[in-house]
Amino acid sequence: MKNHKAAIKAALPHTIPILSGYIVLGSAYGILMNSKGIPLFWTLFSSVLIYAGSMQFVTVALLATGFDLIGAFMMTLMVNARHLFYGISFLQKYSNMGPIKPYLILSLTDETFSLLCSVKTPTGISEKWFYFYISLLNHIYWITGSVLGGIIGGLLRFDTHGLEFVLTALFVVIFISQWKAAKNHIPAIVGVLSAVVCRLIFGASDFIIPSMILILLSVTLIRGPIERRGTK
Amino acid sequence: MNYTNTQLFLFFGLVSLGTVLTRVLPFILFPENKKIPKYIKYLSDVLPYTIIGMLVVYCLKDISFTVAPYALPEIISIAVIAVLHLWKKNTLLSIGIGSLLYIILIRL
Numbered sequence: 001m002k003n004h005k006a007a008i009k010a011a012l013p014h015t016i017p018i019l020s021g022y023i024v025l026g027s028a029y030g031i032l033m034n035s036k037g038i039p040l041f042w043t044l045f046s047s048v049l050i051y052a053g054s055m056q057f058v059t060v061a062l063l064a065t066g067f068d069l070i071g072a073f074m075m076t077l078m079v080n081a082r083h084l085f086y087g088i089s090f091l092q093k094y095s096n097m098g099p100i101k102p103y104l105i106l107s108l109t110d111e112t113f114s115l116l117c118s119v120k121t122p123t124g125i126s127e128k129w130f131y132f133y134i135s136l137l138n139h140i141y142w143i144t145g146s147v148l149g150g151i152i153g154g155l156l157r158f159d160t161h162g163l164e165f166v167l168t169a170l171f172v173v174i175f176i177s178q179w180k181a182a183k184n185h186i187p188a189i190v191g192v193l194s195a196v197v198c199r200l201i202f203g204a205s206d207f208i209i210p211s212m213i214l215i216l217l218s219v220t221l222i223r224g225p226i227e228r229r230g231t232k
Numbered sequence: 233m234n235y236t237n238t239q240l241f242l243f244f245g246l247v248s249l250g251t252v253l254t255r256v257l258p259f260i261l262f263p264e265n266k267k268i269p270k271y272i273k274y275l276s277d278v279l280p281y282t283i284i285g286m287l288v289v290y291c292l293k294d295i296s297f298t299v300a301p302y303a304l305p306e307i308i309s310i311a312v313i314a315v316l317h318l319w320k321k322n323t324l325l326s327i328g329i330g331s332l333l334y335i336i337l338i339r340l
Contacts, residue, residue: 017327036233042240048331049248059247063233069246069304076250082283083251087258088272105255110287117280162335165309168291169327169334172310175284176317187278191285206291210288215282216275224273231277 003126004049004133008123011133018111019141021167027152028164034061034153047146051139052109055079056146081209088115100132107135109142111167111171114174118181184229190218305337 026047033043038060058079062072086108093116093131094104112135119134121127179188192212198207219226235243262268268276295303313330320326 002302013324014323017260020331028310038233038240039236042244045244046247049236050244050251052251055247055251059244063235065300065325067235067239067243069242073246073250077254080251080254082286083254084258084277085279085283087255088262089276089283091258091272091276094259101259105259106252108255117284162338163331165334166327166331168288169309169313169330171284171287171291172313172330173317173323175288176306176314178281178284178321182281182319187281188285191282192289194282195286195289199289199293201325207293208290211286212290215250215279215286218280219275219278220271225259231274 007125007129011130011137012121014115014119015134015137017166017170020137023145024142024163026142027149029056030146030149031153034150036060040150041084043090043146043150047143092204097128104135108140112138114171116176118177186226191215304336309334
């Protein structure tokens, strides 16, 4: 028990930016579901089991256009394809995690992934439980935010416009930390350039999958130079 | 929207299943007890750096340099976050100040 307390204590400060981001975005999702007349139970169901913010917003749009199960399934695979990259990135990090491994895998969102990319487990804390509590806390924030939004949705109106920027800020900070820690900057540059090029060519709503393909092609083609400079 | 609970169960169930698939697939393809191919190991080393870069661009996908306010709130806030973070190295401070600045700038 003492170990768990220490792990929670160590994990909590790292999750504060995500707390604010998830409460805001989660409640926006809850409010949206509520405004479309979808019962609160399904908001809870989605936030516990889907737990992928952008896809959950897409489900509302999908339901508004009609009932198409196969279309929804295909859309899910496309919107969430980036999870494949997170999984591949964490194949080594998530080995030897024991019984909590499935939960770590299923709760790997953009934000949890980014955080776990950059945090260092403090000495004396079990790495496995440190990762677990970061993942669990974030999951709880998201569920809380969305249910809160679903409940107070119609009652309260306050201007939260712009608050979602905390997540942009989080990614920027992690990008800078990674940049400083890495000796080899080619992968970071490849990521930014590929995404910018694909955003310009394919537009704002369809550029993630092309970006992933371009990233994969680029790092494969310049594997030699990258490996010569070291990949860590 | 009028959907029955059965329809909603099928719908949200399938979306959950699809999401789970995208998350577990790499771990099913490359299980712990088997040696990870060298190329995949290489990918798992470099992809984290590329993806964070991609996520930053993803967050900024809707900005426009040709329409007022010409992405200035984003540019200024990110510049401040970068300077602050390189200087103070405090994640919460950088994110807090940067976000507050952004929220003020888009209301001017």
